[in-house]
Amino acid sequence: MKDRSILTDYVQKHWRYYLLAVSLIILSNIGQAAIPRVLGQFTDALLNGGIQYQMIIEYSLILAVIGIMYNLFFGAGQFTVMRLGRKFEFEMRQSLFSKFSTLSEYYFSKQGTGKLLSSMTNDVNSVRESISNGVTMTTNAIFLFLSCIVMMLLSHIPLYLILVSVIPMVGIPFLVIYFGPRIRKRSQNVQESLAVMTESAEEQLSGIRVTKTFAIEPTARQRFGTTVNHIRDNQLHLVRMSSLFQAAVPFLGALSLVISLLYGGYLTIQGTITIGNFIALTLYLRIMSGPLQQIGNVINMMQRSGASLDRVNRLLAEKPDIEDHPNAQPLASTPDLEIKHLSFAYPGSDRYALSDINLHIQAGQTVGIVGKTGSGKSTLVKLLLRLYDPPANTVWLGGTDIRQISLQSLRSRIAYVPQDGFLFSTTIRDNIAFSDRNTPLEKVEDHARQAMIYDPISNFPEGFDTKLGERGITLSGGQRQRTSLARGLVKKGPILILDDSMSAVDAVTETGILNNLIRERNNYTNLIISHRISAVKHADLIIVLDEGTIVERGTHQQLLQQQGIYSSLYQLQEEGLRA
Numbered sequence: 410m411k412d413r414s415i416l417t418d419y420v421q422k423h424w425r426y427y428l429l430a431v432s433l434i435i436l437s438n439i440g441q442a443a444i445p446r447v448l449g450q451f452t453d454a455l456l457n458g459g460i461q462y463q464m465i466i467e468y469s470l471i472l473a474v475i476g477i478m479y480n481l482f483f484g485a486g487q488f489t490v491m492r493l494g495r496k497f498e499f500e501m502r503q504s505l506f507s508k509f510s511t512l513s514e515y516y517f518s519k520q521g522t523g524k525l526l527s528s529m530t531n532d533v534n535s536v537r538e539s540i541s542n543g544v545t546m547t548t549n550a551i552f553l554f555l556s557c558i559v560m561m562l563l564s565h566i567p568l569y570l571i572l573v574s575v576i577p578m579v580g581i582p583f584l585v586i587y588f589g590p591r592i593r594k595r596s597q598n599v600q601e602s603l604a605v606m607t608e609s610a611e612e613q614l615s616g617i618r619v620t621k622t623f624a625i626e627p628t629a630r631q632r633f634g635t636t637v638n639h640i641r642d643n644q645l646h647l648v649r650m651s652s653l654f655q656a657a658v659p660f661l662g663a664l665s666l667v668i669s670l671l672y673g674g675y676l677t678i679q680g681t682i683t684i685g686n687f688i689a690l691t692l693y694l695r696i697m698s699g700p701l702q703q704i705g706n707v708i709n710m711m712q713r714s715g716a717s718l719d720r721v722n723r724l725l726a727e728k729p730d731i732e733d734h735p736n737a738q739p740l741a742s743t744p745d746l747e748i749k750h751l752s753f754a755y756p757g758s759d760r761y762a763l764s765d766i767n768l769h770i771q772a773g774q775t776v777g778i779v780g781k782t783g784s785g786k787s788t789l790v791k792l793l794l795r796l797y798d799p800p801a802n803t804v805w806l807g808g809t810d811i812r813q814i815s816l817q818s819l820r821s822r823i824a825y826v827p828q829d830g831f832l833f834s835t836t837i838r839d840n841i842a843f844s845d846r847n848t849p850l851e852k853v854e855d856h857a858r859q860a861m862i863y864d865p866i867s868n869f870p871e872g873f874d875t876k877l878g879e880r881g882i883t884l885s886g887g888q889r890q891r892t893s894l895a896r897g898l899v900k901k902g903p904i905l906i907l908d909d910s911m912s913a914v915d916a917v918t919e920t921g922i923l924n925n926l927i928r929e930r931n932n933y934t935n936l937i938i939s940h941r942i943s944a945v946k947h948a949d950l951i952i953v954l955d956e957g958t959i960v961e962r963g964t965h966q967q968l969l970q971q972q973g974i975y976s977s978l979y980q981l982q983e984e985g986l987r988a
């Protein structure tokens with residue numbers, strides 16, 4: 410474990426509770442360590458013939474009080490430490506989620522959500538275990554061991570006998586040094602294969618419809634099975650190593666017991682120690698084998714959680730690719746959009762998705778963007794939203810380079826409706842009022858009307874309060890698109906971007922929606938990306954993208970006269986419609 414920051418911060422913040430927990434556990438250990446001493450004294454009193462009924466009751470009471478105190482102290486200590494662990498788990502998940510929300514689209518496409526989910530569940534769990542069970546077990550192990558030695562000395566068991574009996578246990582650190590790094594490596598492999606399995610399960614379940622329609626369930630099962638087999642192999646690797654380690658530690662404890670029997674027995678026959686002392690010694694060594702095993706478990710747990718902690722620390726230290734400039738300004742009023750010599754290649758790609766784009770969109774204009782698939786239409790939008798940062802001085806809003814505009818202000822002013830608008834598992838109303846949950850129902854309904862989705866929604870028994878998703882209903886592709894469109898319209902952004910957001914809507918409905926848009930958003934800037942000429946032909950300006958460059962620009966009429974890509978697309982679609 411290289412970087413302990415989150416853990417040390419947490420322990421430092423709650424050190425008083427940790428001190429309380431450790432003190433309670435130490436008190437319980439002292440109580441437990443007193444038991445063999447009491448039993449030894451009782452044995453000697455019994456053998457010396459000086460035992461009376463009164464003494465039996467006294468010894469029983471002492472043992473009962475020790476037992477009760479042990480349970481109380483240990484229980485309270487354990488509770489305190491477990492509570493701290495759960496609090497840590499809660500705070501860690503909150504921090505990880507906050508961090509994820511600052512990271513860019515590129516980061517998620519690079520990492521895959523499975524690994525991130527696995528960190529939020531498995532890694533956080535494993536670190537939590539080490540700071541709750543780990544603290545209890547470590548304190549228990551160290552102080553029970555020390556308390557036993559002190560109690561043995563107080564019981565007049567000779568130091569040399571204690572030392573000789575304890576010698577085999579000195580081997581434990583060497584076992585730890587040998588096994589530790591190996592266990593850690595194997596545990597890392599297990600965590601990684603678990604992450605791959607989570608990722609695969611997530612993908613397979615998300616794509617279950619495709620799998621079913623292609624009837625390739627056996628292939629899907631086999632693919633998933635491979636990831637599970639991988640986990641099994643890695644788990645077995647880990648279990649083999651940690652079992653060997655766990656068996657070696659108690660073996661050394663048993664060896665100590667053998668020595669104590671041989672040497673302690675000899676000293677008892679010689680009369681150097683009493684029979685009570687001899688019994689106490691063997692009981693102490695039995696008790697001490699518990700802490701020794703715990704040391705083994707703690708080391709194993711620390712190794713496991715070490716890898717997890719490294720991963721959580723790395724995630725929390727991740728720097729967002731896209732951040733506010735130190736002097737970022739909020740966006741001023743309804744601005745003109747200017748793009749100057751914009752060329753852009755995705756990170757890691759040597760191919761330009763956009764080349765030398767120049768475009769001036771005046772505030773209030775409606776601009777249509779057409780172009781064949783892969784021509785760079787969505788890329789242009791992603792750069793406007795700064796989902797990827799454009800090169801400096803290429804994209805300007807209201808005369809300011811958008812890299813200098815605060816992300817919050819930029820994105821809150823742009824209403825973006827993607828083709829596959831994701832809807833959350835909540836009510837339709839909450840989905841539409843996503844940008845402001847306090848939007849009154851009338852406004853939600855108004856925008857649903859504009860997006861031509863009002864009637865289907867009001868026909869559901871629960872209307873706008875109908876739940877979507879896993880525990881609710883499933884909308885059709887076109888209904889989903891129109892709900893997502895209503896969500897974009899509610900935002901009332903000075904700039905509205907429709908990224909092929911009517912592709913699953915029939916031509917009549919599309920015309921209705923476009924008429925509503927022209928009426929409602931007359932004074933706002935609208936960017937309409939579409940494969941269909943019918944969606945853009947009323948725009949003030951239409952640009953045609955091809956292989957990342959603007960190849961044609963003008964109004965519908967001007968472009969038809971140019972007899973280029975646009976006019977052939979128009980003819981193709983018109984003929985298609987007439988056919």
Ligand SMILES: Nc1ncnc2c1ncn2[C@@H]1O[C@H](COP(=O)(O)OP(=O)(O)OP(=O)(O)O)[C@@H](O)[C@H]1O
Pocket residue numbers: 518755756758762780781782783784785786787788789
């Ligand atoms: N995240 C990404 N990483 C790398 N390359 C990408 C990424 N997204 C898109 N591209 C590439 O950039 C080019 C432009 O893609 P873009 O999505 O902008 O096209 P588009 O015109 O919107 O296509 P469509 O009409 O199919 O949505 C394509 O060659 C695509 O493969």
